[in-house]
Amino acid sequence: QKEVEQNSGPLSVPEGAIASLNCTYSDRGSQSFFWYRQYSGKSPELIMFIYSNGDKEDGRFTAQLNKASQYVSLLIRDSQPSDSATYLCAVGLTGGGNKLTFGTGTQLKVEL
Amino acid sequence: DAGVTQSPTHLIKTRGQQVTLRCSPKSGHDTVSWYQQALGQGPQFIFQYYEEEERQRGNFPDRFSGHQFPNYSSELNVNALLLGDSALYLCASSFGTSGQKQFFGPGTRLTVL
Numbered sequence: 001q002k003e004v005e006q007n008s009g010p011l012s013v014p015e016g017a018i019a020s021l022n023c024t025y026s027d028r029g030s031q032s033f034f035w036y037r038q039y040s041g042k043s044p045e046l047i048m049f050i051y052s053n054g055d056k057e058d059g060r061f062t063a064q065l066n067k068a069s070q071y072v073s074l075l076i077r078d079s080q081p082s083d084s085a086t087y088l089c090a091v092g093l094t095g096g097g098n099k100l101t102f103g104t105g106t107q108l109k110v111e112l
Numbered sequence: 113d114a115g116v117t118q119s120p121t122h123l124i125k126t127r128g129q130q131v132t133l134r135c136s137p138k139s140g141h142d143t144v145s146w147y148q149q150a151l152g153q154g155p156q157f158i159f160q161y162y163e164e165e166e167r168q169r170g171n172f173p174d175r176f177s178g179h180q181f182p183n184y185s186s187e188l189n190v191n192a193l194l195l196g197d198s199a200l201y202l203c204a205s206s207f208g209t210s211g212q213k214q215f216f217g218p219g220t221r222l223t224v225l
Binding site for chain 1: 154160206
């Protein structure tokens with residue numbers, strides 16, 4: 001079992017729709033959760049982080065964390081073609097310093 | 113406010129050579145972590161530097177070594193390069209060492225021939 005799992009996609013959504021990206025993790029000692037966006041040929045860009053159970057909203061982005069079920073999700077409302085990218089889920093362990101374990105990413109395509 | 117910077121942007125080496133990659137953290141940050149990202153994969157943690165010491169290390173051989181300077185900048189050294197070391201090397205900076213937000217630099221693309 002991989003430590004952090006994501007569906008590789010591609011996930012295709014029409015412009016204006018809600019994109020839902022999911023991530024599961026195996027270590028119950030995980031304490032910090034991050035979503036990065038990576039355009040092709042570029043480095044990852046931090047877009048959301050969450051530490052506590054529940055929802056966290058920032059603009060068009062909502063991160064959701066459920067520690068009991070060991071999943072974290074990212075919702076993108078009013079998806080735009082510029083949102084087309086690979087979304088990486090990253091998880092940090094309690095006592096793990098700043099070490100992040102990444103999933104392989106989900107490719108999102110927003111179609112006109 | 114300068115973000116994380118890395119140099120060089122691209123590098124081509126041959127097997128057996130040694131390489132040094134450089135990183136300057138975001139202003140106000142004191143911790144640097146290095147990651148390796150192979151094509152189609154997520155970044156893999158190499159190590160983390162804080163107060164000029166290696167604080168954590170991922171599952172990488174000791175051919176990978178690093179250094180942090182008093183101004184918080186950092187170097188990643190890789191000896192005896194293998195073809196499999198070809199990847200995007202990413203530096204991430206943060207303030208503090210415990211589950212902090214990390215911001216990535218643009219990366220160095222290393223190709224080993």
